[in-house]
Amino acid sequence: MTTNTIELDSVSRWYGNVVAVNDVTLTIGPGVTGLLGPNGAGKTTVLHMMAGFLAPSQGTVLVNGTPSWRNPDVYRSLGLVTERESVPGYLTAWEFVHASAVLHKLPDPKAAARRAIDLVEMGEAMDRRIGTYSKGMRQRTRVAAALVHEPSVLLLDEPFNGMDPRQRMHMMDLLHRMAGEGRTILFSSHILEEVEQLSGTVQVIVSGRLAASGDYRHIRRLMTNRPHEFVITSSDNRRLAAALMCLPSVSGVELGTAGLQVRANDFGGFTRELTKVARAQGIRLSQLLPSDESLERVFSYLVAS
Numbered sequence: 645m646t647t648n649t650i651e652l653d654s655v656s657r658w659y660g661n662v663v664a665v666n667d668v669t670l671t672i673g674p675g676v677t678g679l680l681g682p683n684g685a686g687k688t689t690v691l692h693m694m695a696g697f698l699a700p701s702q703g704t705v706l707v708n709g710t711p712s713w714r715n716p717d718v719y720r721s722l723g724l725v726t727e728r729e730s731v732p733g734y735l736t737a738w739e740f741v742h743a744s745a746v747l748h749k750l751p752d753p754k755a756a757a758r759r760a761i762d763l764v765e766m767g768e769a770m771d772r773r774i775g776t777y778s779k780g781m782r783q784r785t786r787v788a789a790a791l792v793h794e795p796s797v798l799l800l801d802e803p804f805n806g807m808d809p810r811q812r813m814h815m816m817d818l819l820h821r822m823a824g825e826g827r828t829i830l831f832s833s834h835i836l837e838e839v840e841q842l843s844g845t846v847q848v849i850v851s852g853r854l855a856a857s858g859d860y861r862h863i864r865r866l867m868t869n870r871p872h873e874f875v876i877t878s879s880d881n882r883r884l885a886a887a888l889m890c891l892p893s894v895s896g897v898e899l900g901t902a903g904l905q906v907r908a909n910d911f912g913g914f915t916r917e918l919t920k921v922a923r924a925q926g927i928r929l930s931q932l933l934p935s936d937e938s939l940e941r942v943f944s945y946l947v948a949s
């Protein structure tokens with residue numbers, strides 16, 4: 645099936661010596677999909693190749709069955725909301741979205757602009773200058789401009805950056821509604837919870853490679869089951885170290901100046917057992933801190949697994 649579908653086959657893209665995307669193969673169909681990865685993972689490069697702005701150095705990128713690079717047919721069926729805001733503050737939303745409709749050479753640009761503005765619920769504010777809008781309103785205006793030609797595929801690069809929770813909810817609701825109309829919506833993010841709230845399907849990209857792909861719960865499980873490191877302080881670190889070493893969920897214990905460094909294989913099992921052991925030994929726990937929670941490390945684990 646090729647309708648509303650994006651397909652990457654063995655796609656790589658390099659900039660000089662930098663390999664930004666490395667041999668990625670994936671297919672994305674209708675509904676909402678999250679493209680998750682830490683900063684610099686290659687998400688923007690992937691989205692720009694899908695949108696036909698960038699040529700792949702190797703491999704093929706198809707949108708609705710045809711190569712997207714320099715293909716006006718693809719531009720007609722695809723919308724891209726870029727990461728950086730470049731909305732002219734002196735225009736009104738109406739002027740901005742209408743200009744987009746005119747650039748697309750739509751037969752009735754006024755009607756198309758009005759439809760897109762209504763879809764993002766910006767009708768009331770559409771005659772005000774964009775410079776006076778909140779971040780969320782500016783973002784919705786950009787989505788309206790990207791949607792004005794009713795594309796079947798919509799790509800959004802970090803659409804929630806800088807939004808407050810209310811604006812996020814509003815944008816999430818909008819993306820869900822558009823997906824409900826049968827469109828393919830792909831958005832990038834470096835925040836796992838964002839992807840959790842919005843989409844069941846996730847593609848995880850780390851250092852240019854596809855690290856994991858599929859159902860959100862599966863990815864979440866992979867991340868939760870990875871080895872965790874903690875620093876624990878207690879009323880008797882030495883005795884606690886000896887007790888923890890006997891636990892099946894613990895793979896390493898080290899007594900340091902900052903406290904007890906513990907490596908656990910099974911996150912859930914360890915947190916349950918720790919309190920039991922401490923109680924049985926009469927040891928008071930004063931602190932339990934994760935010591936390896938940088939996003940890059942969490943994602944790197946997915947690549948290695």
Ligand SMILES: Nc1ncnc2c1ncn2[C@@H]1O[C@H](COP(=O)(O)OP(=O)(O)OP(=O)(O)O)[C@@H](O)[C@H]1O
Binds near residue numbers: 659682
């Ligand atoms: N025009 C360019 N010239 C050279 N290197 C580039 C260029 N664009 C991106 N890169 C490099 O390619 C890699 C992937 O960048 P990309 O912007 O696609 O990642 P990203 O996941 O979107 O990150 P971010 O969320 O920080 O924008 C990075 O190492 C980046 O420095």
